[in-house]
Amino acid sequence: MQISSRFSIGVHILSLLAVNSGAHLTSEWIAGSVGTNPVVIRRVTGQLKKAGLVEVRAGSGGATLARGLESITLLDVYRAVDAVEEGKLFHMHEQPNPNCEVGANIEHVLRLLMLKAQDAMEGVLGAVTMRELVDVLAVEIKRSAVK
Amino acid sequence: MQISSRFSIGVHILSLLAVNSGAHLTSEWIAGSVGTNPVVIRRVTGQLKKAGLVEVRAGSGGATLARGLESITLLDVYRAVDAVEEGKLFHMHEQPNPNCEVGANIEHVLRLLMLKAQDAMEGVLGAVTMRELVDVLAVEIKRSAVK
DNA sequence: TCATGTTGTAACTATAATGGTTACAACGAA
DNA sequence: TTCGTTGTAACCATTATAGTTACAACATGA
Numbered sequence: 337m338q339i340s341s342r343f344s345i346g347v348h349i350l351s352l353l354a355v356n357s358g359a360h361l362t363s364e365w366i367a368g369s370v371g372t373n374p375v376v377i378r379r380v381t382g383q384l385k386k387a388g389l390v391e392v393r394a395g396s397g398g399a400t401l402a403r404g405l406e407s408i409t410l411l412d413v414y415r416a417v418d419a420v421e422e423g424k425l426f427h428m429h430e431q432p433n434p435n436c437e438v439g440a441n442i443e444h445v446l447r448l449l450m451l452k453a454q455d456a457m458e459g460v461l462g463a464v465t466m467r468e469l470v471d472v473l474a475v476e477i478k479r480s481a482v483k
Numbered sequence: 484m485q486i487s488s489r490f491s492i493g494v495h496i497l498s499l500l501a502v503n504s505g506a507h508l509t510s511e512w513i514a515g516s517v518g519t520n521p522v523v524i525r526r527v528t529g530q531l532k533k534a535g536l537v538e539v540r541a542g543s544g545g546a547t548l549a550r551g552l553e554s555i556t557l558l559d560v561y562r563a564v565d566a567v568e569e570g571k572l573f574h575m576h577e578q579p580n581p582n583c584e585v586g587a588n589i590e591h592v593l594r595l596l597m598l599k600a601q602d603a604m605e606g607v608l609g610a611v612t613m614r615e616l617v618d619v620l621a622v623e624i625k626r627s628a629v630k
Numbered sequence: 631t632c633a634t635g636t637t638g639t640a641a642c643t644a645t646a647a648t649g650g651t652t653a654c655a656a657c658g659a660a
Numbered sequence: 661t662t663c664g665t666t667g668t669a670a671c672c673a674t675t676a677t678a679g680t681t682a683c684a685a686c687a688t689g690a
Contacts, residue, residue, distance in 0.1 A: 337484035337647065338567075338574035340677070344593055345576050351585050362636065369586040371578030373679055378637065395687025397636040410596065420485075425604075427485035427648090429492050431518030438498050439516040441623040446491055449557065449611060457572075457604035464596060476588040484676065487648070509665065520650055525666065542658030544665040574677090 342417040345370055345380050347410065347469065353390065353401045354470045355477075360398045380417055387416035405470055411462035425457070426450040489564040492517055492527050494557065494616065500537065500548045501617045502624075509544045527564055534563035552617055558609035572604070573597040 348370050352361060363374040363381065370377060381399055384390045389408055392399045414420070428446065433439035495517050499508060510521040510528065517524060528546055531537045536555055539546045561567070575594065580586035 337486065337676085339484065339572060341574045341576040342677090343573065344589075344597075347593055348576065348579065348585065348589055351589055355585055364636085369580045369583040370576055371580055371586065372576060374637095375639090375680070376678065378639085379678095382638070392637070393687080394637050394685075395635085396689095397687085425486060426490065427488045429488040429495065429517055429519060429649095432495065433516045433518055436516040437624045437628075438495065438502055438620065439518065441620055441627060442491075442495050442498055445616060445620050445623060446494055449607070449616070450491075453604045453607040456607045457600045460596070460600040460603045469592060469596070473585065473588055473592050476592055477584045480588060481584075484647085489648090511665085521666095522651070522668090523649065525668085526649095529667070539666070540658080541656075541666050542664085543660095544658090576678095 339419050340417070342380050342383070343414050343419040345372070345376070346384055346413045346417045347466070349377065349381060349384065349399075350389065350401065350405075350408065350413065350466050351470055351473055353399060354405055354466065355473075357401065361400075362397045363399075366399075383417045384413070387412065389413070389416055405467035406465055408466040409462050410464050410466070410469065411458055413466070414458070414461050420454075423451055423454065425454040486566050487564070489527050489530070490561050490566040492519070492523070493531055493560045493564045494613075496524065496528060496531065496546075497536065497548065497552075497555065497560065497613055498617055498620055500546060501552055501613065502620070504548065507545045508547075510546075513546075530564045531560070534559065536560070536563055552614035553612055555613040556609050557611050557613070557616065558605055560613070561605070561608050567601070570598055570601065572601040 349366055352366055352369055363377040366381075367374040367377045381390060381392055385392050385399075385402075388402055389412065390399050391402045428443060428450070432443055496513055499513055499516055510524040513528075514521040514524045528537060528539055532539050532546075532549075535549055536559065537546050538549045575590060575597070579590055
């Protein structure tokens with residue numbers, strides 16, 4: 337199975353807030369850029385808010401970054417939107433037979449490896465800040481604007 | 484979401500074939516160790532067979548390793564059971580607005596990172612052979628037998 | 631004060647993957 | 661030819677996702 341698109345949506349939202357900082361960005365407007373429903377945006381925005389990444393104005397509407405892009409890694413976004421539960425990227429079969437030598441011991445051995453693999457994946461996300469991503473994005477935007 | 488337990492089941496099956504080599508291991512018997520239904524085992528075994536990792540005797544029954552444990556990495560198992568489609572660990576939202584600067588360019592930028600993260604995860608699996616896993620497993624088995 | 635537009639959230643839906651289960655034809659060996 | 665096994669189809673319950681409608685709570689500006 338796949339990791340929820342909430343992650344890519346979250347990154348998209350933060351990028352919009354960064355690039356269009358100052359503008360009045362409503363869930364409706366963001367949904368237009370992401371290509372989905374405003375409620376989906378509000379749900380993800382709510383998670384980003386709970387994680388302290390954005391601030392949302394109820395009533396008047398609109399969201400803004402709550403922290404500098406430098407201080408937000410992609411792992412922060414990934415965690416904020418609950419993309420994958422901690423240590424549970426892999427689903428292990430649940431009732432290995434404790435009376436079988438292999439069944440009784442494989443869980444422990446395999447679990448270690450799964451955690452290591454998950455850590456490696458998350459490590460890549462943790463090594464990149466939203467600042468870096470937005471900078472690369474800005475270059476891409478310029479390049480595509482020239483064409 | 485989580486990566487299918489087919490992966491851990493596949494590793495479990497190969498471990499059984501290695502530890503009990505020579506024995507007549509039917510899907511029924513294996514299912515007893517894994518803690519699931521024989522049909523589930525046959526499904527996974529079928530995938531391992533298709534990948535050339537095991538041989539299965541139709542009719543008389545039983546499965547055996549088709550290759551040396553040294554030549555099978557956990558990544559081979561992961562691929563054999565279709566744990567995650569190539570390059571698709573992350574699900575990216577699918578209709579970013581091409582008329583929006585961010586929407587038009589984020590997919591490309593984010594996709595690169597996702598691939599890098601997935602590669603890191605799979606790299607860990609590729610760096611471990613079934614031989615190594617079974618050796619560690621054997622140590623665990625001994626240790627738990629002593630207690 | 632009140633009208634307007636927005637957020638937060640509940641509720642419902644369709645879709646898809648998973649893993650368990652029954653059933654049975656095809657097969658191989660004793 | 662009998663028996664136990666595999667390979668597969670078919671079905672089911674469960675779960676997560678993502679889209680949608682609906683509406684109360686809220687903030688702001690007229």
